[in-house]
Amino acid sequence: MIENLNPVSRAIYPWQKAVWEQFDLERLPQAILLHGQAGIGKLDFALELAQAVLCEADLFSTGTKPCKECQACRWFETANHPDLISLVPPLYRHKLPHAELEGMPKQEVDEPEEKEEGDAKKESSFIKVEQVRLAIDSMNVGAHRGGKRVVLIYPLEGLRTEAANTLLKSLEEPNEQTVFILLSDHLDRVLPTIRSRCQLIALPKPTREDGLQWLQTHLGSLAEQKISLEEIEATFDEQGGAPLAAREIILSRRLDDDKDSMALASSATRILLEAMSKGKEIPWIDCAEKIHKAPFGVLLACMQRWLFDIQSAYQIGELRYYRRHEKHLQALARQANQARLLKLWKSVLLARRHENHPLSTRVQMESLLLQYQQLFGD
Ligand SMILES: [Zn+2]
Numbered sequence: 001m002i003e004n005l006n007p008v009s010r011a012i013y014p015w016q017k018a019v020w021e022q023f024d025l026e027r028l029p030q031a032i033l034l035h036g037q038a039g040i041g042k043l044d045f046a047l048e049l050a051q052a053v054l055c056e057a058d059l060f061s062t063g064t065k066p067c068k069e070c071q072a073c074r075w076f077e078t079a080n081h082p083d084l085i086s087l088v089p090p091l092y093r094h095k096l097p098h099a100e101l102e103g104m105p106k107q108e109v110d111e112p113e114e115k116e117e118g119d120a121k122k123e124s125s126f127i128k129v130e131q132v133r134l135a136i137d138s139m140n141v142g143a144h145r146g147g148k149r150v151v152l153i154y155p156l157e158g159l160r161t162e163a164a165n166t167l168l169k170s171l172e173e174p175n176e177q178t179v180f181i182l183l184s185d186h187l188d189r190v191l192p193t194i195r196s197r198c199q200l201i202a203l204p205k206p207t208r209e210d211g212l213q214w215l216q217t218h219l220g221s222l223a224e225q226k227i228s229l230e231e232i233e234a235t236f237d238e239q240g241g242a243p244l245a246a247r248e249i250i251l252s253r254r255l256d257d258d259k260d261s262m263a264l265a266s267s268a269t270r271i272l273l274e275a276m277s278k279g280k281e282i283p284w285i286d287c288a289e290k291i292h293k294a295p296f297g298v299l300l301a302c303m304q305r306w307l308f309d310i311q312s313a314y315q316i317g318e319l320r321y322y323r324r325h326e327k328h329l330q331a332l333a334r335q336a337n338q339a340r341l342l343k344l345w346k347s348v349l350l351a352r353r354h355e356n357h358p359l360s361t362r363v364q365m366e367s368l369l370l371q372y373q374q375l376f377g378d
Contacts, residue, residue, distance in 0.1 A: 011048045013041045013243075014214065015206035020045070025052055025065055031171055031180035033156070033198035038185040039245020040205040043154055046181045050084055050150040051076045053179050072145060082144035085135045086152040090124040127153065129163040136170045139178050147177075154183040156190050164191055171197040211243045212236055218247060227254075261295060268294030269302045275369070276306050277328040279335060280376035284369035292362035297355045299365060303372075304348050310336055311345070336375045344371045 012020045032049070034042050048066065054076060057067035066073050075081040135151055143149040153159070159167060171180065171194065182198060184190050206214060215232055227250060239245040268291035275287040291299060305321040306329075313319055313333035319326055351364060 011044060013044070013206075015204055015210060016041060016045050019201060019203060020048075023049070023052075025059065028053065028179055029199040030174045030176075030178070031182060031198040033182045033184060033187075033190070033195065033200050034203055035184045035187040035190075035200065036203035037205055037240060037242050039239055039242030039248070040203060041244050042183050042185075042203050044244075045203060046152055046154065046183055050086075050152050050179075050181055053148050053150050054081055054083055054145070056145070056147065072147075083147070083149040084152065085138060085150070086154070087127045087131050087135060087158075088152075088154050089127050089158045092125070092154060092158075125158060126160055127158045127163055129160070129166060132159065132163045132166045136166060139170065139175055143177050149178045150181060151178060152181045152183075155186075156182050156184040156194070157186055164194060168193055168197075205241050206243060208236075208241060211241055211246075215243050215246055215250075218243075219250060265294045265298040268299060272299060272302055273306065273322065273325065276303070276372060277325055277332075279328075279332050280373060282369060282373050284366060284373055288362050288365040288369055292360075292365055296361045296364070297352065299361075300348055300352045300355060303368065304345075304352070307341065307345050307348065311341060314338065332376070337377070340371070340375050344368070344375060347371060 034046055036042055051066035051068075051073060054072050055066040055070060056072040057065060057070045059065055066076070068077070072081060076084065139149060139151070153167070168191070170178075180198070182194075187195070187200070205211065212233060215236055216229075219227060219232070232246070232250065235250055236243065236246045239249065271287060271290050275282050275284070309319045309322050309325075309329050310333050313329050314336065317330075319329055322329060347368060351368065
């Protein structure tokens with residue numbers, strides 16, 4: 001039977017529970033090498049472990065570490081703990097819960113990854129040797145809080161020869177105050193000389209069933225609305241059963257979808273406004289054809305504001321929404337048939353109420369734009 005040395009903390013994933021419980025925080029080795037497949041939550045585990053090492057609560061009274069309440073824990077959570085040194089290359093920075101964990105300049109942290117190509121991208125996946133030296137140097141100064149100091153390195157493969165040798169030197173000369181928490185997605189790429197100086201701990205991944213269940217729960221409301229079970233399963237399997245990797249991919253796909261539909265909405269709105277400013281000459285079929293793929297609600301809202309402005313220009317001579325189209329709107333207000341305007345206004349309202357109705361957007365848009373054209377008829 002495994003002795004439960006360390007009760008499970010809130011942030012530990014269910015599939016890591018057994019490993020976490022075996023840690024004796026009072027007797028940690030000088031260097032721990034956590035290894036396992038990418039995307040299974042190793043970094044979260046490592047951060048939790050780092051926080052537990054730095055936590056200043058009395059284990060016997062709190063029963064669990066990190067307590068998340070002591071001064072040290074609060075510093076840790078706000079990325080201000082002076083005794084946590086994390087070496088993470090720019091490419092992986094977004095995986096940290098707080099991007100400025102070790103006070104790196106923000107621009108380096110926020111460097112957009114998609115703009116990096118070739119060498120720059122490759123470079124950003126490595127930890128600079130100067131960073132390692134700085135970390136090692138700072139270890140010779142006593143820990144700020146008088147307790148332990150943690151050096152967290154992720155991923156270990158991000159150290160090139162020179163940086164790895166610098167790390168190796170400090171692993172060879174143990175410093176009792178310092179705990180190294182090293183992470184690797186590919187244990188076979190880690191220098192044997194480094195490996196041999198660490199306690200190796202393999203972090204498992206969940207079973208397929210547990211992993212899928214976790215994934216569904218942690219996609220939140222997204223899972224109910226837009227993501228099919230098939231997509232969840234397919235992505236999970238593509239990622240070799242790594243739930244966090246699957247989650248990141250699914251969420252980034254949604255983000256792209258949102259970006260796409262926002263871009264689509266903004267160009268459709270521009271086309272619609274330009275068409276409506278032509279009044280009687282509105283190329284309504286052509287316009288409906290060009291904009292019908294944009295979200296219907298956005299199109300209707302745009303049309304509604306436009307009609308409001310025509311009405312408002314007619315009644316009080318002022319606009320509320322589209323002041324940059326003032327010239328057109330004032331002219332249209334003079335031409336529009338007010339009874340038909342009211343009728344169209346009601347049609348748009350009605351369409352908005354049923355905007356999720358499966359009727360084709362193009363057909364509905366054509367009908368509304370034709371009505372719009374007739375505002376300016378004889
Ligand atoms: Zn604490």
